Amino acid sequence: MAVEQLAGLSLIEGVATKGGGATFSGYNPTDGNALEPFYTSASVTDVEHAVAAAVKAAEFLAASSGADRARLLRAFADGLDAAAESLIERAMLETALTRPRLTGEVARTSGQLRLFARVAEEGAWLNARIDMADPSRTPPKPDVRSVLRPLGPVVVFGASNFPLAFSVAGGDTASALAAGNPVIVKAHPAHPGTGELVGHIVNAAVAREGFPAGTFALLFDAGYEVGAALVQHPEIKAVGFTGSFRGGRALMDLAAKREVPIPVYAEMGSTNPVFVLPKALAERSAALAADLQASFTLGGGQFCTKPGMVFVEEQHGRAFVETLRSKVAAGGAFSLLTAGIAKQFEHELAERRSLAKTLGAERGEGHAAQSVLFEVSAEKFFEDKRLSEEVFGPTTLLVQCDSKEQMMAAARGLEGHLTATILGTPEDLAEHAELIRILEQKAGRVIFNAFPTGVEVNHAMVHGGPYPATSDGRSTSVGSLAILRFARPVAFQGMPQFALPPELQDANPRKVPQLRDGVLAI
Numbered sequence: 001m002a003v004e005q006l007a008g009l010s011l012i013e014g015v016a017t018k019g020g021g022a023t024f025s026g027y028n029p030t031d032g033n034a035l036e037p038f039y040t041s042a043s044v045t046d047v048e049h050a051v052a053a054a055v056k057a058a059e060f061l062a063a064s065s066g067a068d069r070a071r072l073l074r075a076f077a078d079g080l081d082a083a084a085e086s087l088i089e090r091a092m093l094e095t096a097l098t099r100p101r102l103t104g105e106v107a108r109t110s111g112q113l114r115l116f117a118r119v120a121e122e123g124a125w126l127n128a129r130i131d132m133a134d135p136s137r138t139p140p141k142p143d144v145r146s147v148l149r150p151l152g153p154v155v156v157f158g159a160s161n162f163p164l165a166f167s168v169a170g171g172d173t174a175s176a177l178a179a180g181n182p183v184i185v186k187a188h189p190a191h192p193g194t195g196e197l198v199g200h201i202v203n204a205a206v207a208r209e210g211f212p213a214g215t216f217a218l219l220f221d222a223g224y225e226v227g228a229a230l231v232q233h234p235e236i237k238a239v240g241f242t243g244s245f246r247g248g249r250a251l252m253d254l255a256a257k258r259e260v261p262i263p264v265y266a267e268m269g270s271t272n273p274v275f276v277l278p279k280a281l282a283e284r285s286a287a288l289a290a291d292l293q294a295s296f297t298l299g300g301g302q303f304c305t306k307p308g309m310v311f312v313e314e315q316h317g318r319a320f321v322e323t324l325r326s327k328v329a330a331g332g333a334f335s336l337l338t339a340g341i342a343k344q345f346e347h348e349l350a351e352r353r354s355l356a357k358t359l360g361a362e363r364g365e366g367h368a369a370q371s372v373l374f375e376v377s378a379e380k381f382f383e384d385k386r387l388s389e390e391v392f393g394p395t396t397l398l399v400q401c402d403s404k405e406q407m408m409a410a411a412r413g414l415e416g417h418l419t420a421t422i423l424g425t426p427e428d429l430a431e432h433a434e435l436i437r438i439l440e441q442k443a444g445r446v447i448f449n450a451f452p453t454g455v456e457v458n459h460a461m462v463h464g465g466p467y468p469a470t471s472d473g474r475s476t477s478v479g480s481l482a483i484l485r486f487a488r489p490v491a492f493q494g495m496p497q498f499a500l501p502p503e504l505q506d507a508n509p510r511k512v513p514q515l516r517d518g519v520l521a522i
């Protein structure tokens, strides 16, 4: 589909649907001008329609094989790759993210769809377990078999800062569909055109691969009504969310107040603490400062993994701080994603200026922001919780500790984060061994000698972490483990072979790994 054909309408049961609510448009963040077309918000009737179609599709998907769903996910991926140029062009207009960044994001999005295709096909994630009957035992031992089954219709909310990888056909959509759930996406209003283009690619693949039209829907909304109605709908079984703490928490509360509460997997903001240890500072303070500056300003500092607080022992960190300060002072301006984010950044910088010392540059013009470096003593940091909160944009906070003990106290006092980073030498690490034990309690990913921006999509990745970084620290939204969020175990006892899910039958027609009487077999 060409950009000129964008219609500004929600996609329900494979069809562009008129909607009925307020209109809105995307904006070009570089000049603040509205971008055509105008989008019509979905109505409450549209929500009912999309959910009813998803309920119809759920049975088909639950019965489908992993190989069938793999075909579907690969068709999405091929469609995204084929349309890469128009996706990149439109996303550049709507987000001001750069061409190289968006080129990488298309590849990452199709790559993660293909990863989930392989996972669905291979079937180990299903955790198929078979415990055979033993009628001679007293009492007789029953035949019990269990497997992970899909939940039913899932709602996905994407984030503004990843118009592809955490959006319409992003990680949550890929993992929920790979597990066999229909998906209804609430489009992010900051990149509606990119969302609509992807929505058409997904719809075309759903139709071509013979899946029911209710497998996928995309709903637009100028406000929160549609998202709230979806989360509260009794037929919705789970929610995947990527975005702000405020948004994620609001959806968690709505879901918890339902007559039948449902899980909300919300990946929210994070400040991503970094601990810079003395021997590394002595060996390579200039390189560490340059890499830190590159990391906290990457993408205009609009990454959930941005290093937002950096702990240094004051006596060892003088050269490091000085280099960092000069790097920041020489830095350019960054376009922020939306006027809302620019305004919020300005507001939070003003607050931070009142709480900490400013070491770096000031605010840029229009929606452009210059990076700002703040500094505070550990005592002050301990006193005011606002200093440990995320500021979304190109800024970071140096926390000056007077001793190793004070640094460890800061680590112990941390809330949950997506990542925690240690920069040090092996000797540093041996001398601060307790830091790793502390940080594994605080973060989803503990990193040694690298920066947290950039999340590899693979089988081992954990992009999660304890609350408030996420709503459920036992899960991840990136990597193949993410599939487990959208399934639940069901045991079948005494069931005849023909009535079992194929993955639990002795003939194992779908050839998935089975744990038979505790022994892994294929």
Ligand code: NAP
Residues within 6 Å of the ligand: 157, 158, 159, 160, 161, 162, 166, 186, 187, 188, 189, 190, 221, 222, 223, 224, 227, 228, 242, 243, 244, 245, 246, 247, 248, 250, 251, 267, 268, 269, 270, 303, 304, 305, 390, 392, 418, 463, 469, 477
């Ligand atoms: P956002 O403002 O929370 O928006 C996310 C989505 O949720 C949007 O569709 C938004 O609609 C909707 N929403 C927000 N509040 C809502 C509410 N009360 N009720 C119903 N729907 C609601 O987040 P964002 O600005 O897109 O992204 C920036 C934030 O996301 C940062 O904090 C960043 O750290 C975080 N983030 C986290 C990750 C991660 O993996 N953990 C990744 C990327 C970004 P509206 O736009 O209409 O408000």
